[in-house]
Amino acid sequence: MQYPTRFSALPEYAFPRLRTLLDPHRPGGRPLHMSIGEPKHPFPAFAATEVQKHAAGFNRYPPNEGTPELRQAIARWLERRFDLDHVDENTRVMPLNGTREGLFNAALALSPEQKNGQQPLILLPNPFYQCYMVAARAAGAVPTYLNATQATGFLPDFAALPAETLDRTSIAYVCSPSNPQGAVATRDYYKTLLKLAEKHDFFIFADECYSEIYRDTPPAGILSVAQETGVDPERVLAFHSLSKRSNLPGFRSGFVAAGPKVIRELRQLRGYTGAPLPLPIQMASAKVWADEAHVRENRALYRAKFDLADRILGNVPGYVPPQAGFFLWIPVNDGEAAALELWKTSGVRVLPGAYLSQETGSGNPGRGYIRVALVAEPDEIERGLRAIGDFSIRSVNS
Numbered sequence: 305m306q307y308p309t310r311f312s313a314l315p316e317y318a319f320p321r322l323r324t325l326l327d328p329h330r331p332g333g334r335p336l337h338m339s340i341g342e343p344k345h346p347f348p349a350f351a352a353t354e355v356q357k358h359a360a361g362f363n364r365y366p367p368n369e370g371t372p373e374l375r376q377a378i379a380r381w382l383e384r385r386f387d388l389d390h391v392d393e394n395t396r397v398m399p400l401n402g403t404r405e406g407l408f409n410a411a412l413a414l415s416p417e418q419k420n421g422q423q424p425l426i427l428l429p430n431p432f433y434q435c436y437m438v439a440a441r442a443a444g445a446v447p448t449y450l451n452a453t454q455a456t457g458f459l460p461d462f463a464a465l466p467a468e469t470l471d472r473t474s475i476a477y478v479c480s481p482s483n484p485q486g487a488v489a490t491r492d493y494y495k496t497l498l499k500l501a502e503k504h505d506f507f508i509f510a511d512e513c514y515s516e517i518y519r520d521t522p523p524a525g526i527l528s529v530a531q532e533t534g535v536d537p538e539r540v541l542a543f544h545s546l547s548k549r550s551n552l553p554g555f556r557s558g559f560v561a562a563g564p565k566v567i568r569e570l571r572q573l574r575g576y577t578g579a580p581l582p583l584p585i586q587m588a589s590a591k592v593w594a595d596e597a598h599v600r601e602n603r604a605l606y607r608a609k610f611d612l613a614d615r616i617l618g619n620v621p622g623y624v625p626p627q628a629g630f631f632l633w634i635p636v637n638d639g640e641a642a643a644l645e646l647w648k649t650s651g652v653r654v655l656p657g658a659y660l661s662q663e664t665g666s667g668n669p670g671r672g673y674i675r676v677a678l679v680a681e682p683d684e685i686e687r688g689l690r691a692i693g694d695f696s697i698r699s700v701n702s
């Protein structure tokens with residue numbers, strides 16, 4: 305066997321890396337996990353009832369393109385949530401095993417071997433959800449990191465790229481609301497990106513899996529901006545999930561919406577390699593997309609956590625209240641040192657920002673940050689935030 309392979313040089317994944325950093329040390333208090341973004345609020349009880357009701361479906365291979373019920377529920381949700389004209393459930397949506405699977409496989413399906421005679425570039429925000437980088441490599445493209453810092457509103461500045469870079473680009477990933485910073489793309493931001501995609505002929509993969517967790521104003525959806533500006537729907541893929549919206553990360557249930565040709569390409573690849581959602585999960589997912597009451601309740605729980613964070617961390621220098629999502633992106637001197645210190649002094653486990661970012665010519669935008677997930681119970685979160693606040697104030701004064 306010949307090594308290294310295309311993936312041998314991948315950095316160790318964030319969570320084993322965190323265990324290597326922290327586990328040799330004793331926690332300075334009751335361990336509190338604020339590192340992993342696993343939703344913990346209750347999921348709607350009817351989801352389990354629906355799975356039970358359709359349990360006989362475990363006996364069958366599920367349809368690759370999704371059941372009509374699920375595709376219809378998704379299409380109607382898109383129309384309601386993003387004010388879209390008719391979304392054809394037969395040609396414009398495809399259920400996924402969570403957005404992660406789609407964010408990866410769509411790059412394989414759609415990135416060409418060459419773009420304008422060169423190896424294509426795939427643009428990624430930096431820091432970023434790590435799946436994008438591996439997708440870019442798997443597709444044989446060059447992952448190209450765009451620093452998303454406070455100076456760029458915590459979103460990548462695509463318009464600042466030279467024309468040659470954009471001409472070589474096959475796909476641009478964008479994440480809004482963003483993980484880890486909780487920044488939200490405005491309609492104007494999306495308009496600029498859509499214009500660039502048309503001019504330089506690349507796809508946009510919009511990861512909007514946090515779109516339902518916000519304070520007051522629902523984040524813009526790229527599909528609605530594309531509709532308003534008359535952009536070719538084949539350019540834009542929007543990814544959504546029940547994982548965060550409905551606290552069902554274990555359902556592995558999401559979808560992608562795009563133009564009919566793109567959906568055909570994705571179905572084709574999936575027909576050969578995919579593992580579609582089990583039928584009972586598809587049937588239950590249809591019911592979950594159709595219900596908003598539990599989503600409103602979920603949002604209210606997060607809103608209270610945001611308020612708590614603002615109250616406790618408001619005085620921490622450089623603290624920027626997140627607009628949406630469920631992470632805090634907190635500036636510190638050195639993210640790794642801060643995560644270690646917090647663990648050793650209080651048992652609070654947070655993720656060093658650099659575990660989600662890459663070195664670039666203009667530095668590593670995650671190095672001076674920690675990412676804190678607001679998924680635990682409120683009183684636990686309060687304990688964690690107080691420890692983080694004390695630590696931040698101490699480090700500023702030292």
Ligand SMILES: Cc1ncc(COP(=O)(O)O)c(C=O)c1O
Nearest residue numbers: 402403404433483513545547558
């Ligand atoms: C930014 C982002 N995108 C995608 C995902 C994948 O979520 P799922 O596959 O559960 O939909 C996550 C999960 O944490 C995420 O943070």
